[in-house]
Amino acid sequence: MPDIKFAKLVVLINCAVPITLLGWDAYNHRLGANPLEFATHTTGTLTLVFLTLSLAVTPLRKMLGLPWLIQLRRTLGLSAFFYGSLHLLCYVWFDKAFKLGAIGQDTLKRPFIFLGMLSFLVMVPLAITSTNKMVRRLGGRRWNRLHKLVYLAAAAGVLHYYLLVKADTRIPLAFGSVLVLLLIYRILHKFFPSSTQRIPARQVK
Numbered sequence: 001m002p003d004i005k006f007a008k009l010v011v012l013i014n015c016a017v018p019i020t021l022l023g024w025d026a027y028n029h030r031l032g033a034n035p036l037e038f039a040t041h042t043t044g045t046l047t048l049v050f051l052t053l054s055l056a057v058t059p060l061r062k063m064l065g066l067p068w069l070i071q072l073r074r075t076l077g078l079s080a081f082f083y084g085s086l087h088l089l090c091y092v093w094f095d096k097a098f099k100l101g102a103i104g105q106d107t108l109k110r111p112f113i114f115l116g117m118l119s120f121l122v123m124v125p126l127a128i129t130s131t132n133k134m135v136r137r138l139g140g141r142r143w144n145r146l147h148k149l150v151y152l153a154a155a156a157g158v159l160h161y162y163l164l165v166k167a168d169t170r171i172p173l174a175f176g177s178v179l180v181l182l183l184i185y186r187i188l189h190k191f192f193p194s195s196t197q198r199i200p201a202r203q204v205k
């Protein structure tokens with residue numbers, strides 16, 4: 001069993017690297033010809049990356065027989081929420097100048113914006129209930145059921161991405177394929193638990 005505190009710190013530092021680099025490049029005016037677009041795209045991609053990583057934790061810990069990996073999931077999930085909030089801020093600020101009416105209209109008119117909003121809104125209760133106190137308050141079963149919504153957030157995020165790209169759909173399709181594989185794993189694990197994990201189920205919560 002590794003030093004969990006150290007592992008958590010390593011993950012946290014890695015989660016903070018992209019925002020540090022983005023901030024540094026922005027400070028040095030190195031975000032290219034359209035810095036606002038660059039910031040929107042970068043934060044959008046990071047949201048999906050961290051969401052996918054947080055979803056990969058459970059399959060990995062079961063397949064590799066590393067139960068302690070679960071302790072790293074919260075940092076990854078909260079990082080997804082953090083980058084998602086920045087992404088939303090970029091849109092609300094740079095695209096819409098904080099005009100709520102225009103944001104509402106855009107959300108209803110453009111399916112890709114609607115899906116982005118849906119993905120983000122689904123992440124809000126998950127972030128709020130991510131503390132140990134909230135896990136205790138909700139109870140393990142209810143908490144787990146609620147947190148299955150992370151799949152909805154990821155699926156809406158992938159569709160949002162797929163709909164907004166004009167020609168080259170390879171990257172959103174790659175994210176979609178990983179998500180489908182993770183879902184297949186979860187379904188297999190539900191019905192055939194012994195075939196999907198290396199260590200006995202009672203040792204892996």
Ligand code: HEM
Pocket residue numbers: 037040041042043044045046047048051084087088091095113115116117118119120153154156157158160161164
């Ligand atoms: C909160 C509501 C959201 C809004 C209003 C929003 C809006 C946008 C906009 C305007 C763009 C740029 C579109 C373009 O240049 O044509 C974009 C790109 C993107 N968004 Fe969102 N988004 C939201 C939530 C999300 C979420 C939750 C995710 C991930 C789960 C996400 C992932 C992405 C990705 C991956 C891109 C494209 C990045 C790239 O082109 O490299 N977005 N979003």
